[in-house]
Amino acid sequence: MKDYQDGYIKLALPKGRFISPTASLLAEIDLGFEGYSDKTKQYRLRSARFPSLSAKILQEKDISIQVAVGNYDLGICGSDWIEEFLVKYPAGALVKISSLNYGEGSIHVVASAEAGIANLSELSAGSNDYRIVSEYPNLAEAFALNLRMRRFRIFPVWGAAEAYPPESADLAVLWGKSGAHIATQGLIPLKRLLPVTAFLIANRESLENKDLSRILTCFSSKLTAEPQTSIENGLDISEELKGTRTLWQAKEINLALPDGHQQAPTSQFLKRAGLALQGYFEEVVSRRPSADLDWLGIKVIRPQDMPLQVANGNFDLAITGEDWLLELLYRFPSSPVKKLFALGFGTVKIVAAVSQEMPVADIDELRSFVQSSKFAPLKVASEYINIADKYLRDNHINPYKLIPTWGASEAFLPEDADMLIDNVQTGKTLKQHKLKIIDVLFRSSACLIANKDSLASSDKKEKMEFLTQKLRAGLK
Amino acid sequence: MQDLFPEDMLRFRRIEDVFRTCCRNWGYQEVRTPTLEYLHLFTAMGTLTPSMLSKVYSFLDWDGWSGERVVLRPDGTIPVARLYIDNLSGQELARLFYVTNIFAFEGTGKENRERWQCGAEFFGGAKLAPDVEIILLAEEVIRRLGISNIALQLSHAGLVKALLKELKLSPGEEAKMTNRILEGNWQALTKAKSTNPEVDRLVAALLGLKGKSSSFLHNVRASFPKASQDFKSSLEDLINITTLLDNLGCSYKIDIAAIHGFEYYTGVCFQFLAAGEKIGGGGRYDSLVPLMNGEDIPACGFALYVDPIMELLPLEKEQKGESEILVKGKELTPEIVETCFTVAESLHDAGHPAELDFTGREESNYRWVVLVSGKEPSPFMLTDCIQKRQRDAASMAEILKVVSEG
Numbered sequence: 001m002k003d004y005q006d007g008y009i010k011l012a013l014p015k016g017r018f019i020s021p022t023a024s025l026l027a028e029i030d031l032g033f034e035g036y037s038d039k040t041k042q043y044r045l046r047s048a049r050f051p052s053l054s055a056k057i058l059q060e061k062d063i064s065i066q067v068a069v070g071n072y073d074l075g076i077c078g079s080d081w082i083e084e085f086l087v088k089y090p091a092g093a094l095v096k097i098s099s100l101n102y103g104e105g106s107i108h109v110v111a112s113a114e115a116g117i118a119n120l121s122e123l124s125a126g127s128n129d130y131r132i133v134s135e136y137p138n139l140a141e142a143f144a145l146n147l148r149m150r151r152f153r154i155f156p157v158w159g160a161a162e163a164y165p166p167e168s169a170d171l172a173v174l175w176g177k178s179g180a181h182i183a184t185q186g187l188i189p190l191k192r193l194l195p196v197t198a199f200l201i202a203n204r205e206s207l208e209n210k211d212l213s214r215i216l217t218c219f220s221s222k223l224t225a226e227p228q229t230s231i232e233n234g235l236d237i238s239e240e241l242k243g244t245r246t247l248w249q250a251k252e253i254n255l256a257l258p259d260g261h262q263q264a265p266t267s268q269f270l271k272r273a274g275l276a277l278q279g280y281f282e283e284v285v286s287r288r289p290s291a292d293l294d295w296l297g298i299k300v301i302r303p304q305d306m307p308l309q310v311a312n313g314n315f316d317l318a319i320t321g322e323d324w325l326l327e328l329l330y331r332f333p334s335s336p337v338k339k340l341f342a343l344g345f346g347t348v349k350i351v352a353a354v355s356q357e358m359p360v361a362d363i364d365e366l367r368s369f370v371q372s373s374k375f376a377p378l379k380v381a382s383e384y385i386n387i388a389d390k391y392l393r394d395n396h397i398n399p400y401k402l403i404p405t406w407g408a409s410e411a412f413l414p415e416d417a418d419m420l421i422d423n424v425q426t427g428k429t430l431k432q433h434k435l436k437i438i439d440v441l442f443r444s445s446a447c448l449i450a451n452k453d454s455l456a457s458s459d460k461k462e463k464m465e466f467l468t469q470k471l472r473a474g475l476k
Numbered sequence: 477m478q479d480l481f482p483e484d485m486l487r488f489r490r491i492e493d494v495f496r497t498c499c500r501n502w503g504y505q506e507v508r509t510p511t512l513e514y515l516h517l518f519t520a521m522g523t524l525t526p527s528m529l530s531k532v533y534s535f536l537d538w539d540g541w542s543g544e545r546v547v548l549r550p551d552g553t554i555p556v557a558r559l560y561i562d563n564l565s566g567q568e569l570a571r572l573f574y575v576t577n578i579f580a581f582e583g584t585g586k587e588n589r590e591r592w593q594c595g596a597e598f599f600g601g602a603k604l605a606p607d608v609e610i611i612l613l614a615e616e617v618i619r620r621l622g623i624s625n626i627a628l629q630l631s632h633a634g635l636v637k638a639l640l641k642e643l644k645l646s647p648g649e650e651a652k653m654t655n656r657i658l659e660g661n662w663q664a665l666t667k668a669k670s671t672n673p674e675v676d677r678l679v680a681a682l683l684g685l686k687g688k689s690s691s692f693l694h695n696v697r698a699s700f701p702k703a704s705q706d707f708k709s710s711l712e713d714l715i716n717i718t719t720l721l722d723n724l725g726c727s728y729k730i731d732i733a734a735i736h737g738f739e740y741y742t743g744v745c746f747q748f749l750a751a752g753e754k755i756g757g758g759g760r761y762d763s764l765v766p767l768m769n770g771e772d773i774p775a776c777g778f779a780l781y782v783d784p785i786m787e788l789l790p791l792e793k794e795q796k797g798e799s800e801i802l803v804k805g806k807e808l809t810p811e812i813v814e815t816c817f818t819v820a821e822s823l824h825d826a827g828h829p830a831e832l833d834f835t836g837r838e839e840s841n842y843r844w845v846v847l848v849s850g851k852e853p854s855p856f857m858l859t860d861c862i863q864k865r866q867r868d869a870a871s872m873a874e875i876l877k878v879v880s881e882g
Contacts, residue, residue: 091584127769131543145529150520153543311541332540 009215011055012063012075013045018198021102022076031218043411043433053215056415059406064201068094071416073206074215076100080107080136080175080196088138093204097216098223103197105177107136109143110187112166120190123171124148133157133164134173139193143173155312158302158406160259162187163287167250167297168314185287251297253454253463256310256318258303259285262446265345266319269446273474295463307449311335316454316464319343323350323384323423323444330386336452340468344476346446348423350387352439353430355414363395363439366419370397377401381409381417388421391441410435478588487789488592491621491782492575495594498617502609504571504596509555511577512537515545522739522767523554525658531581533589548579552595552779553740553761554768560599561770570599575782588783595758597777599765603713606776607744607760608720614756614778615726618748623788627749628727629734630718633741633759634710636732639682642675642704643668654739662733674702687730690718710743717744740764743776750788756780801830801879802842806849808834815855816848822872828879844879 014022019038026032033045033055040057047053058066063077064085070093085094111117123130129151134140137156144152157164161174162185175196176182182189200219206212257280258266267281279286280300289298301309306320307328322342328335352363360366370378377399382388385404392400403412409420410433423444424430427437448471454460480488496506515534518524524532533548549555556572564570573596582589596613598606611628618626636657640650645668656664665679678700687693693715697708714730721728728746735745736757743760758778765773803820805812816832823830830846845859846869854868858875869875 142530145519146526148520148526151516152519153545155543308541312543328541332536332538334538335541337541 007052007211009050009053009074009210009212010072011053011215012058012066012072012077013055014060014063014077014198015057016060018060018076018078018103022100022198025100025102025222029218029222031215041432043408050214056411058411059408061406064094066416067201067203068092070203070205073203073210073212075201076198077201078103078196079194079199080139082199082201083107083194084136084138087142095202095204095207097200097202097207098219100198100200100219100222103195105175105181106195107139107173107193108176108182108189109191109193110162110165110172110174110176110182110189111170113183113186113188115166115170117170117190120147123190124150127151128170129153130171131155131169132171132173133161133169135159135161136173140173143191143193155308158304160287160301160305163299163301164314167254168299168309252295253317253460253467254297254299254315255467256306256315256320257289257298257300258306258319258446259300260302262303262319262321262346263300265446269319269343269345269474270471271474272476273471275470275474293467296467307335307337310449310451311337313451313453315451316460317448317450317467319446319448321346321348321444322442322447323348323387325447325449326442326444327384327386330390337449338452338455340448340450341472341475343446343448343474348425348444349427350384350421350423350441350444351427351430351437352391352419352421352441353410353413353424353435353437354419356434356436357414358418360438363397366438367395367397370400378419379403379417380419380421381405381412382421383407383409384421387441391421478590483791484786486792487786488782490789490792491594491780491785494620495573495575495617495780498613498620499573499596502571502613504573504613507556507559507572507574509549509559509574509576511549512546513549513555513558515547517554517558517768518547518550520767522763524551525655525739527655527659528580533579533581549576550578550580552576552578552593553597553777554764556595556597556777557599557764557768557770557775560597560773560775561765561768564599565770565773568600570597572597572599592782593779594782595777595779597775599775600773603743603760603774604716604720606774607717608724610758610776610778611721611746612724612726614746614748614758614780617780618750618755618785621785621789623750623755623785625750626755627729629731629747629749630714630728631730631732631734631745631747632710632714632743633735633745634713634743635682635707636735637742638704638707638710639665639675639679641706642672642678644671658736658739660733660736674700678703678707682732688728690715690722692730693718714744735759740767746778748780750784753784753787754781755784755788800842801828801844801846803830803832803846803848804836805832805834806847809850812848812850815850819846819848819856819872819875822876823879826876826880846875 013036023036030049031047033047035042036045043057045055047055060077060081063075064081066072067075068085082094082096085092117123124147127150130149131153132140132144133155135157137154140154155169161172165172165187176189179189263285270277271281276292277289279289285300287300289300291298303320304324306318307325309315310318311328322339325339354360360369370376378397379401380388380392381403383405385402388402403417405412409422410429413420413433413435430437448468450464454464518529518532528550532550534545537544537546552574556574560570560572575594577590577592579590596610598610615628640653645653653664653668662683666683681696693711697711734747735741740761740763741759742762745759747757748755756778758776760776762774765771765775801823803816805816820830820832842861845861847857849855849857854870856869856875857866858869858878859866
């Protein structure tokens with residue numbers, strides 16, 4: 001039972017898209033936090049006005065979960081992440097207090113204009129097997145179940161869902177500013193699931209037992225009647241949509257290249273290898289760069305998603321990190337994907353780290369420490385769920401709880417987690433956050449991975465070898 | 477999560493034993509399906525309702541990269557239908573039964589996620605006789621378990637579907653209405669006023685009246701001559717079934733709302749209640765096998781819910797039985813322990829239950845006690861717990877002789 005008398009209130013504030021409107025809103029209602037801006041490097045903020053109020057900056061995906069589990073009393077995050085949680089856990093301790101009336105766009109179900117899916121009723125009729133890709137796997141599943149799709153497979157992705165249809169997925173559930181915005185990506189919206197607006201949310205238990213009124217009063221001028229944001233369960237399958245159907249050419253060999261931090265070093269590497277590409281070396285990266293080899297299809301997606309996408313045959317080859325390959329193989333050891341060779345860049349260490357104040361120097365001391373039940377269960381934040389799970393099992397840490405994160409696990413320590421398992425380049429960030437490394441699990445660098453079946457396929461073998469040889473030339 | 481204690485298991489096994497015996501007597505054969513099934517088996521329209529689907533435990537299997545998901549069996553009938561389609565569809569008739577657990581994702585974490593069912597399914601055959609057969613079989617199991625004050629409620633999915641059609645809703649609204657009804661919200665039906673007062677009159681009559689014989693259905697037929705053809709043919713079907721039940725002396729109540737939770741029923745549906753609680757249900761589901769890509773085979777079946785039935789059975793003490801023997805070692809020396817094991821084995825081989833004890837506790841509820849002292853010339857002392865008599869025994873053969881003679 002939590003102590004409700006201390007009056008200490010914790011607020012979770014969003015990173016990313018909602019930072020500046022949220023910062024202006026907080027300033028306007030005299031609830032500002034110094035340092036809450038796009039440029040902030042810190043995670044913990046104190047309220048200038050209420051000494052008992054503290055805030056932490058988290059990924060929006062994490063906010064709905066962290067508020068529901070009770071680590072935060074209040075939070076601000078987008079309706080998409082709230083519904084992604086509630087659709088799976090309707091009885092979860094997450095209460096929507098009010099829309100804050102900013103945010104844009106909606107979550108849509110989309111198909112490729114080239115896929116020839118004209119309306120939703122086609123999806124529930126017949127027994128086609130539909131592949132649905134989404135950053136919102138729960139919303140995607142609820143949509144498919146409500147539509148009574150007979151066969152569907154959901155592929156959760158870290159991002160770049162728009163790049164998948166039509167070759168690598170039949171449908172995607174993703175955010176789009178508008179129908180027109182979606183159309184510019186070569187997609188057609190089949191159904192709008194919900195509009196995305198920022199919401200003030202609360203933990204149910206805190207709301208029922210703790211005095212949050214001082215903070216809620218600040219918001220009072222902003223609280224409005226709730227707009228329709230729950231996902232629409234109706235079987236509205238009448239929308240007739242006409243996509244322009246052009247023929248899309250399937251390529252013999254499909255290669256996935258990384259976006260984000262890995263894009264620049266990968267570009268360098270490909271240039272050294274002498275692979276001529278349009279749309280990847282430039283500042284604005286296309287999701288579908290083109291190569292001078294007419295049999296080669298290239299897509300730019302998240303490196304985290306590549307091992308699974310290579311295993312399921314959507315891609316024959318990909319440039320990703322060894323860490324992400326292991327993350328897949330630890331969970332599904334017989335995945336038909338293998339590493340061909342390391343590329344020598346993007347090298348990181350995967351480490352286990354704890355607060356500098358924890359009196360343990362290595363994992364053995366941590367095991368005894370956990371057994372003495374000071375920290376039972378040990379809460380471990382990680383973006384590598386399977387790697388962390390295996391590491392903790394192998395080291396007989398018992399009991400433990402895993403907290404999945406979407407990067408920046410250091411923000412969770414020490415309040416919301418006791419340990420993190422994450423990648424570091426220099427370890428400087430960890431030191432800044434008063435954390436210490438107690439173990440290095442392994443080193444990881446960028447590597448070329450391949451689908452095992454493609455390597456063995458008589459149709460693909462020759463071209464796979466040609467391409468791998470060409471890429472090998474990029475090694476220094 | 478729930479443990480079943482020895483006294484629970486006694487009741488559980490009693491239900492199972494009665495159920496198996498009755499099923500075998502009617503010519504049903506036992507099957508068992510895996511706990512893990514593929515999700516897609518349950519997703520098609522006409523299988524599980526959306527609210528049941530939202531409660532399946534689903535996860536990725538060993539080939540998680542393929543995206544194919546498996547579920548903990550959320551229902552008993554659909555897997556048995558799959559088993560029939562995959563392996564037995566060559567048979568014209570298949571009478572199958574099972575005892576199985578089903579799983580439901582339970583949002584609050586307070587209720588049970590795992591429940592047990594005894595079910596029987598009848599694949600193939602004509603209408604009418606199988607419908608009545610499964611009702612009588614279910615009734616027989618409940619009767620033999622000694623559960624009193626049971627009520628049998630009858631409905632008909634075809635009647636309900638025909639009623640919904642008469643409301644002339646849009647396909648989307650009809651689907652929503654079906655879901656509400658299947659979740660037990662029959663009020664929704666009365667609120668959905670149709671444009672046709674005749675239909676409102678029919679809805680009101682069927683929801684308001686509960687008949688106790690086929691005469692009631694004859695009255696309905698006579699009162700609503702303008703009802704649709706679908707309605708009339710379903711009504712005819714129910715009249716035939718109830719007439720047969722009347723003639724066989726099976727009492728029931730006609731309650732159109734006695735359908736719950738499943739989309740796959742097409743014909744007669746029934747529920748058994750005891751002490752106001754549902755303890756079983758079933759019905760005809762002719763579309764399920766073709767929907768699952770099987771042939772056009774009609775089918776019907778039922779399931780009895782073990783958990784509420786266990787609550788209704790009287791507590792039983794573990795019966796030590798008239799023949800149970802306790803073999804006690806006087807001391808804990810290796811020789812005596814060894815002799816005790818030899819004695820127990822000989823008794824088991826001769827068909828007598830025998831339990832070992834080295835604690836020296838007071839014995840109770842046994843027919844015989846064999847005390848092993850290991851001292852010649854009479855290393856055993858045999859106590860007759862009923863006659864309250866003791867005698868020495870020199871050999872195992874002597875013990876067996878006395879015990880066998882009772």
